[in-house]
Amino acid sequence: MACTFFLDWRSSVSIRKVIKVLEDRISIKMPENQADSSVEIILANQIGYERLAMACSASFAKMFGFSKDRIEDLKTIVAEAAINAMQHGNKGRRDAKVRVSLGYSDGTIRVRVTDEGEGIGVKPPNPNISKIIEEDGAICGFGLFLIEQLADQVEYRKNAHKGHVVEMALRMKA
Amino acid sequence: MQNKNEIALEKHGSVVMLNIQGDITSFSEPFLNQAYSDANDQGAEKLLLNVEDGAYINSGGIAVLIQILAQTKKNSQQICITGLSDHFKKIFNMVGITKFADIYEDVDSAITAMSG
Numbered sequence: 001m002a003c004t005f006f007l008d009w010r011s012s013v014s015i016r017k018v019i020k021v022l023e024d025r026i027s028i029k030m031p032e033n034q035a036d037s038s039v040e041i042i043l044a045n046q047i048g049y050e051r052l053a054m055a056c057s058a059s060f061a062k063m064f065g066f067s068k069d070r071i072e073d074l075k076t077i078v079a080e081a082a083i084n085a086m087q088h089g090n091k092g093r094r095d096a097k098v099r100v101s102l103g104y105s106d107g108t109i110r111v112r113v114t115d116e117g118e119g120i121g122v123k124p125p126n127p128n129i130s131k132i133i134e135e136d137g138a139i140c141g142f143g144l145f146l147i148e149q150l151a152d153q154v155e156y157r158k159n160a161h162k163g164h165v166v167e168m169a170l171r172m173k174a
Numbered sequence: 175m176q177n178k179n180e181i182a183l184e185k186h187g188s189v190v191m192l193n194i195q196g197d198i199t200s201f202s203e204p205f206l207n208q209a210y211s212d213a214n215d216q217g218a219e220k221l222l223l224n225v226e227d228g229a230y231i232n233s234g235g236i237a238v239l240i241q242i243l244a245q246t247k248k249n250s251q252q253i254c255i256t257g258l259s260d261h262f263k264k265i266f267n268m269v270g271i272t273k274f275a276d277i278y279e280d281v282d283s284a285i286t287a288m289s290g
Contacts, residue, residue, distance in 0.1 A: 047200070048177070051230065072261035079232055129270035133244045142233035142269060149268050 038103040043082060045096040050082035053100040060102045061109055066172055073150040074109060074170050080143035081113035081166045089115025089164055107172040108152075112165055119164040120144075120156055179205035183212055186285045190218035194257075195226050200234030203241070210242055214249070220288050221246060224281055225257035236269055243274045256284045 041056050043049040054075040061071045082098055090096035099114040124141040131137040148154055153169040179196040190213045196202070213221055223239075225231070231239075246253040256278045258266065266272055278284035 047234075050232075054230075069261070072259075076232075076261070076265065079230075083232060083234070127269065129240060129273065132240055133247050133274060136244070139237040139240055142236050145269065146233060146265065 038101060040099060040101040043086075043098040043100065045086050045090045045093055045098060047083060047086055049098075050079045050086070053078050053082050057100070057102055057109075057111070060104070061170075064104050064109070064172070066109070070170065070172060070174065073174070074111070077147045077151050077168050077170065078111055078113070080147050081111070081168065084120075084143050085113050085115035085117075085164075085166070088120065089117030091117065109170045111168045111170070113168075114159055114163055114165045116163040119158060123156075177201050181205055181209035183209065183216065185216065186222075187289050189220045189222050189285050189288050190216055191222040191224055191281065191285070193224045193226075194229070197230040197232075198225065198235030198238065199230070199232050200238065202235055203238045206238055206242055210245065218251065220252045221254070222281070222284050222288065223253065223255045223257075223275075225255065225262075227257060228259070229257070231262055231265070236265075236271070239271065243271065247274065252288060254278055254284050254288055256281055 039056060039060055041053050043053060057074050057078045058071050061074050066074070078100060082100060085098040086092065086096075090098065093116075096116045099112075101112045101114075103110045123144065126145050127139070127141045128137065132139055147166070147168060150170075151168040152171045152174070153167075155167045157165055157167070159165045177197045177199060179194055179198070179202050181195070182193045184191045184193060192206075192209050192213060194202075194206070194209075198206075210221075223242075243253060253274070254276045255266070255271075258277060263277055266275075266277060276284075276287070278287065
């Protein structure tokens, strides 16, 4: 089963209303062959749209019986990877896209977030909040830090065709 | 798509509570900074951030909150947070916010503890 959403509207409708509708209405049928199940969401490169990917990923995980705690973890890693893709990968370009794909097999959800950029280069060190607060340190790296803390596996690599991809795996049980 | 925050200040004895309506993201920076400035105008020595139930907080919002924590540290103010879901309590603990701000289950228990 493959299902693609293309979300690129420009209306002034409240994002909270959209998310509520998505969370209430998205219903994905359990496929007969779970190994073939996947969902792909194509997002406009605009901060805020990551919430649509969060809503879809939550519905996807719920379908496979993930707990509320793990669904929250999944929503956060999807959101942070999508935000990084929009800001750092696509460098805020309004004509760029972010692709989020979700797949399930063997009790694990695998998420791929693809942008049109060159990759993260040198990974920033983990943020040190004491240094930030007491020594006016730079506030950066929290998104990657959260992804690496919450996901069971994370890989960064160039996409075969174009852009950069972050692949994350989240097991049903942490 | 940019979210806005409405932040109302309430004084409870020595505690100034910031009732934060809306999600906390990078777009929250001007709203939180203004509310913090307003609290300072009231002479706040103790601040309680009351996050709306079900609010979405991302890394951009965490960065904004850390900026506020840094200012409270410089100004020798006590700061606490309430209204967080279990998930965001875990996140705040992971990033180390709990080293600088105590987290309380609800407003009443926070104000009682801070007033002591």
